[in-house]
Amino acid sequence: MVELVTGHANKAHATAEQAAGLNAGILGLDDYVLNVHDKFKITVVSANKVTIGTGELVMQGRHVSQGTPEDLIVTNGSQGQKRNDLIVCRYTKGSQSVESAKLVVVRGTPTTGTPTDPAVNTTSPLDGGTTYDMPLYRIPLDGITIGTPVALFNVLKPMSDVWDSLTPVTGQVKMPYSDRHITLVRVGR
Template sequence: MEIITGYTGKPHVTAEQDRDVNEGIFDTGSFVLKTGSQLAAELVSNNEIKIRDGVLVIQGCTAVIKKNTYDPVTIANGSQGMKRIDLIVARYNKNEETKIEEVTLKVIQGTPNASTAAVPTYKTGDIQSGDLVADMPLYKVTLDGLNVTSVDKMFTVIPTLPELSSNLVKTAVYMNNGAYNIAQSNSEFQGTDFSKKILDNIGLVHNYDSTNYKHTFTVPQDGIYLIHAYMNFQQGVTKQLSLYAKLERNNVEQSRQSKLIGPYNGADFMFLNEINAGDKIRFTVLQSSGSVIQVSGGCRLNIIRMGK
C-alpha cells in the first residue's frame, strides 16, 4: 500500500492515482463540474465558437479553462445546399514516447450530405487502461448550407454535494398518541392526531393548537411531497359509509378524497403536492355514518419528500 495524501520526502503522487480518486468520487464517466461558466458555448460567427471557463472531468482526468477566459474553436466553412454535423470534443491525448498528457478542444468535422447529416464518430477510449486518446463530446454543431443553425450541449453538469443532499428522498412517520373519536358530521372536517414521532429525517415541526384542536406540520424545505395517511378503526366498520379526507396547506384546501369503506378495519389516503419551506400542512377527515367512529392508536401519517 502507498500513501497518496501524505509527505514521503519525495514527489510521489501520480496522475493515475489522482484519476483513481476522482473516479471514486465522480464515477468513471465524463462530466462538467458546477463551477464558473460550466464550459458554456457562445456562437460568434459561422466559423467561430467560444467555449467559456469551467472544469471538466474526463474518466477521472480533470482539465480547466481558466476563470474569466475562453478557448476559441474554428468551424470549417459549410457548403451551399449541404447539411453537416460537427462535434466539439475535449480530447485527452498521451504522447506514447514522452508520456506527456494533455486535454485540448478539438473539432471533429462531419461529412456533408444533401438531405440528412450524420453525427461523426469519436474515440471513447479508456484512459485508465492505457488508451492514448479519449474524447469527451461537448457540443454538436449543426450546419445548414453556410450557416450554423444550432449548437447543442452533449455533456452533463453534475450537482454539488449540498444539491445532491437536498434532493435525497427523505421520510417521516408519525402516529397518533391514543384512541380518539371521529364524530358524525355532514359538513365539518375534523382534525386528526398524528403527534407521536416514529421517524423523521425531513425535519418537520409538529404544532398543536389546543384551543381549536389543530395538529399541523411545518415543512422545512421546498419539494414534492407524498403524504399517506392510514386510519385504523378500533372496532372496525360494520356497514358501508363514506369517509372523506382533506389536505390543507396554510389553512387552504389543496386536495380532497373520498372512499366508500366497510366492513373494514381501516382506510388510507394518498396525496402528492408541491409544498414550500415554511408551509403548514394539516390532514383532516369527515364521516357521515350517523354514529361515532373510534380510531385506534395504530393510525399513521407517512410523509415522503421526493425532491424538488
C-alpha cells in the first residue's frame, strides 16, 4: 500500500526506516562522512587514548551526528607484537526496534607477523541487519606504540562542489519509440 511520507496525515506516521531509505536512495548505499564540522578528525592523545572530533555521517541511509569530541580507549599493545584495531561507528537495532549508534574500538588479534584488520559487522540495516559497523580508522599498534591512524572513510562532497563538474546536456534527443524530439537545455546557476 502506498503512503505519502512527507505529507500531513493528522498523526505521527513517518518512520526512521523511511528516512533512511530516502537518504540511501539519494546518496547511495555506501557509507560517507559529510563535509562539515571536524569530519571525525582523530587525535592520538596517549599510548592508549584517541579523541574523535565532531562530524556527521551517513551509513546505510542512517544519519549519525557527533556534536562534541569523544575520547576512546585503545587497549594497550604487547611488546614484540603488532595489531590493527579499528574505530567504527556501530549501528544497533535492539529490543522493541530501538536504534542507536556509537563509536567503538574493535580490537584486532596480536601477531608477530603482519597484522590484519579485525572482522566487523557488514549486514546492512536496509537488509535486516541489527548490527552494522562503518569503519572510520585503522589504528596500527607496534608493541605498545600507537602508529599513525589510517582514515578508512570517504568524505561526500556537497552538490555545490560538484555541480560545475557535471557534463552539461544540450541539443536534441529523439524519444525512444517515438518520432518526437525534445530539446534539452542546461539552466545555469
